[in-house]
Amino acid sequence: MNKGLFLIFTFIFGLTAAQQGPYYQQFAKYKMDIDVDAPNFTYKGNQTITYTNNSPDELKVVYFHLYWNAFKRGSMMDQRVQNQGKNGDGRLQREGVSRLASIPEGEEGAQNIRWIRQNGKDLKFEVQETIMKVVLHTPIKPNSSTTFSMEWDAVIPHQIRRAGRNNREGIDMTMTQWYPKIAEYDYDGWATFDYIGREFHAPFADFDVSIKIDKDYVIGAGGTLENPGEVKGYDAAANIKSDNKNKATWRWTAKNLLDFAWAADRDYTVEQFTVLDGPKVYYVYQKSEKTALWEESKPYVTKFFQLMNAAFGRYVYPSYSFIQGGDGGMEYGMCTMILGEGRSLEGLVGLMVHEGGHSYNQQILAYNESVRPWMDEGFTSYYDDYVMHQLFPPKEPVANPFVGSIKSYVNFTKTGKEEPAVWLADHHDNGSAYSIASYVKGDLFLVQLGYIMGEQNLSLVMKEFYNQWKLKHPTDRDFMHIAQRISGMDLKWFHHYWINTTKTIDYAIKNVEYGTTSTVITLENKGEVPMPIDFSIMTADKKVVNYHIPLNMTHTWKSNDIYGKFATLNYWPWTQKEYTLTVPYNKSQLSALGIDFSQRLADVNPEDNFVDVHHTDVK
Template structure:
């Protein structure tokens, strides 16, 4: 064999190996779960088999699993975190500034006791690290192969402190979320072994076959397909009633390719259903009362929500979706959301439903790791929520854009000096409010600013392409930015770095205006630490809005059009340059007003000095 040929083969093998090692993959799990619920003692016994497929290029010798309910006890890491953040932590975990877990009685604690674990029928060693279980495999799992883990456990359902548990403040008996030993995600970054402190989750796409044995007087709402409605809903005599447990029935649920299986049960639930044309069948599972009277009226709005989400962001992937009363606010799960049901207005109810429903796109179908990048699920869901809420509940007084209130809130919070970077891990923010603003507010404004930078038409294309390329996968911000740069033709790395990794702020102003004989010269100044392109607008006396687009040099490509139509592209503004002079071919007599960003999308922290009314 010649040296050149050998060298060519070695190079080919190296490149092939590298590309396979770095290629995208995602793991797969199939659960078969059987549980028997003791509603009187708030306990249950469980057994499950998990067929786990390793689609990674790595040979696995351990598997990590989550045991979330072990967090709900005094002295847990969740309790420790709440105690250390008494003045600035999550208020839902506190009462009178004291951790609600600090003095929780033993009969209200939560736990999951694992009795045994086997791999392919043979016992394996496992180690419990509070909310994580490390399983040491007898047989490694080579790339492209599968194994079966089986386990048995018993659990105690905690008093509802955060999302999961019993007897919530609206009187829902059981809220069963993150209630089973749940396999962790393994990807290019390794195992997602995040302790449960109270915030976000991450998991592989999985199939579920779940049997829930429970007192026959209970109604269950869940994120899945009920396979035996005639048996459990009383239309015929139940074939699942055992002689020794004559008061129990078995609810049989299935779900395909979702991240988690959640359910809730109550003796006073009502179940209502309606279908979205071209979309999912929707179920409302809630307690009917004067406090939940708006649920009926919400049906037409939820129908429009799903239709508008498909048009703007992509099609819903599963056959049905369920809104279940039973949470401590709202939380998204596979094919369902669990929310508080009592509200004082239709808009407030729809606001919650829209946000949690939008998570079916941003965190469920586009399944980012929300423990690492909470701004990509909470922020993007908030963007969709407000985009649609603004159209279905238009404000009495016209507003410049659907996100103006988010911008107001952002500016107000910036003045507190408590902002923390959005890049921080979800559970590791030092201030609970700072987490909210980093994840929800800055995540939403990330998209608002991109729309301002590249134009709303391009942003719409980006969001649709993001869905097309990454739905039912685990994208990262790098994947999103790749699409944004490709569609816009711009370099956007600078913006991503400034907005997500820092707390630098935008602050531009008009320094001076000089009226000439046939034109007007304006001097702009950058008082902030985050450079941006500038849309300078002129409102003429005949009510025409003109846009003079000043691109930032780091963009490398200016935008071509935006919400006011065509634009006049000016020379680049270098990011190192503090001032910029622009001359427009309009005189003082022709101008009614002028300023930076009439659309009010720019997250300028001091917008008061951006507009001049010409008198």
């Protein structure tokens, strides 16, 4: 390289490194006053936001999310549903026809911004459906704050997806993503994805929210109720204070949340219990025969928080609310909205466990779900498998809690519809492909890492990741940094194959030759994703002997696992299609042999991974 090119390269490289700088995250403080017209399902809002720019960049514009603008005919969400047809989200359509197109007149969602000011001066703004672009009067310099004030009114939409009026179980108002919410800004710029129906992202914020509503309503929310003695439902001795319009004011506060969500209904019952070494839990629901399973779920929810605190990290907020509302289950700060009429105890608890698990991922670890849905949904699904296996042990023994997820993945790969997990949440072409990529492959990302590095190491990784990145905004790169440091392995290759491609794992036992004192086994990599291989034999007297065949790309080998200790063999280069090993046992001394007795390897054709020595011929 000549000297001039070297200097140019050095300057560019140095500039790039300098631009990265130390980690930072933005912060906001919301002060809201809300006046609800319950009979007409509308409300008026006024809010002040103190916004702190902790980035090294001067901000000349800011962006807000106006999610409810999506709930109308002809919106981008409606267009997306129509374009996808039966391949899309079944909750947004009936027989391939968009439900948004048939919202009754007057029930379309709307967030009408009357004005917005910065430090008292009017600002110009442009509403781009669910995104509002605001041109600032004064740029926000690095490490400084500014104050926005704004007034708006809103129409609570016909309940179709998550938010809205009169859900199918009769909840009057599910108020989620309901206010103009300032967008996240980080090293990748403004997180201004249009709302098409899937995921959310926001900066952490403090909330002080006053909600004025007819006094016969009860509100459930993610936060702390500051005046329980003045409103209905939380204090048996409450002296309900109302104004001359017969409305009561509820005041809620919360610190360090991504959002503030609430729901309101005249028939809500509020119950509460405290988890030892955990949060206070609120149940806000319509108590009836249809919701009788809520009472039975309480000890399971208690154990859920205790298991999570012990295995992954302590829940950091003072309370958590399970609120009947919405259209299925959806997580928010310190609460979740769920359908309450469970058909079985295990089904209801499973929904509560999943949404409660999101409080650790979507809320506390706060990934950008629009960009990396597989981290939020997948890691939460991993928690599901881990916790539900203990809360509801299977009637028949299984090799591990993740066998069901592996089967779901393997079956879907055979449809030819798989899409890479790296795709943006709203940009998957097929709803089932999105679910497999985000929920299942995200789950199996951790399962495969446990197989590669050993479950003990994975447990350390999960705890360290949570402790280091809670109440921040980590990425998969941050996770991989910790995984590689703790395991001592190079794991970039696995991340690339599993997240960025749809290539599959497929190993097989190609040939077995029995000798008088030993047996020679030839293995074959028939797939596209290389992996280290755990190979085991079962002797005639039912003893298991484990061998580990490292993959050369990891450069450090696994020595043990909770599934047993391993004799480590020579590594298998990823370019090599076959591998031969010799075990010191003849046919009469063997009962079975195979790849991955633990059944954690996501092999798409596991049928050729095992040999019953005395009943199987290997060709």
